[in-house]
Amino acid sequence: MSTLVGRAEHADPGFKDIPIIDLVNISSSDPNVQKVLAADIRDACINVGFFYVKNHGIPEETIQTTLEMAKRFFAQPIESKMEAIPSLQVEIRKTPNFKGYSPLLSGNNDPDNAGDLQEGFEFGWEPLDATQRNDHEKDGVMAGANIWPSDLPGFREGALHYYHAAVRLGKLLFPLFALALDLPATYFEDKTRNSAALMKLLHYPPQTTPADDRVIGIGAHTDWECFTILWQEPGIQALQVLNSKKQWINAPPIQGTLVINLGDQFARWTNDIFKSTVHRAINRNGVRRHSIPLFFGTDYDVKLEPIPSCISPERPLRYESITAGEYVKSRLQATYGYSQEVHK
Numbered sequence: 001m002s003t004l005v006g007r008a009e010h011a012d013p014g015f016k017d018i019p020i021i022d023l024v025n026i027s028s029s030d031p032n033v034q035k036v037l038a039a040d041i042r043d044a045c046i047n048v049g050f051f052y053v054k055n056h057g058i059p060e061e062t063i064q065t066t067l068e069m070a071k072r073f074f075a076q077p078i079e080s081k082m083e084a085i086p087s088l089q090v091e092i093r094k095t096p097n098f099k100g101y102s103p104l105l106s107g108n109n110d111p112d113n114a115g116d117l118q119e120g121f122e123f124g125w126e127p128l129d130a131t132q133r134n135d136h137e138k139d140g141v142m143a144g145a146n147i148w149p150s151d152l153p154g155f156r157e158g159a160l161h162y163y164h165a166a167v168r169l170g171k172l173l174f175p176l177f178a179l180a181l182d183l184p185a186t187y188f189e190d191k192t193r194n195s196a197a198l199m200k201l202l203h204y205p206p207q208t209t210p211a212d213d214r215v216i217g218i219g220a221h222t223d224w225e226c227f228t229i230l231w232q233e234p235g236i237q238a239l240q241v242l243n244s245k246k247q248w249i250n251a252p253p254i255q256g257t258l259v260i261n262l263g264d265q266f267a268r269w270t271n272d273i274f275k276s277t278v279h280r281a282i283n284r285n286g287v288r289r290h291s292i293p294l295f296f297g298t299d300y301d302v303k304l305e306p307i308p309s310c311i312s313p314e315r316p317l318r319y320e321s322i323t324a325g326e327y328v329k330s331r332l333q334a335t336y337g338y339s340q341e342v343h344k
Ligand SMILES: O=C(O)CCC(=O)C(=O)O
Pocket: 200, 202, 218, 223, 230, 232, 238, 239, 279, 280, 281, 291, 292, 293
């Protein structure tokens, strides 16, 4: 059997397609079924860093309710959206860990760009009801309660329903990623007890201005956690993925699927054997576009330490170890801190 390092050396630098993986059997107790799924996931992670999943288990109704709520939220006048951060009355960068509303151009994912042409609403784990645990005392630098709009009935519940469904999917995926890395299926179990997942409702207005490569929906970037579960609005092509030959490959929405893309935490766990692939979104379609990423990482107090089988004399260690929380925090600060002077 090839080693992980060996497989990575033969990765496809010029992928043109993003694979679609069927999760219909994800809960099967048959180890062979799990093995086949894990092998497909391993190929996608080593070659592309992106894949679509179908039969993902998030009910269409949950998606539609969340989309409806997102549209209502973003349709409000800017003053109301700013008030959606009631205790602070300020923009996202001054709230605990950037939760809440982020206006157009308040973030900048590509340091060569001049702001992302999107607005967003971000939140993290919160119990849906009293039966769920809330063990977040170890969140460290990422600690901070969610902030909700006060005047949108059903918004919090709708968004949290989606959040919990996506976290359930993420928790089914972690064992497959572990198997894909030739590790026991339970490898990430004690590292993902607290659902260190941030969910973001995103709105990209249609970009009608003359082409300016420095202002696009979201500039070229990698995600920061282990993986992202992304829902894209149907019928609107905007997302593009960069292969190692520096070609942008379209990742259009495909009916009934979600996009899964790897982030920097998995690149660190795997010494870049799993790819945290650069991507961007540009909305030149003449209509509004919405998307919903949920970024799922290991618990914030967990150290990102490379898996031994991902290091070899030919592939020496590429990253210093850092906790997941410190890593995400540093990326948040870089993304939202870029224009701090202007907004003071
Ligand atoms: O809107 C999209 O399709 C992509 C969003 C994204 O890449 C992100 O929020 O990190």
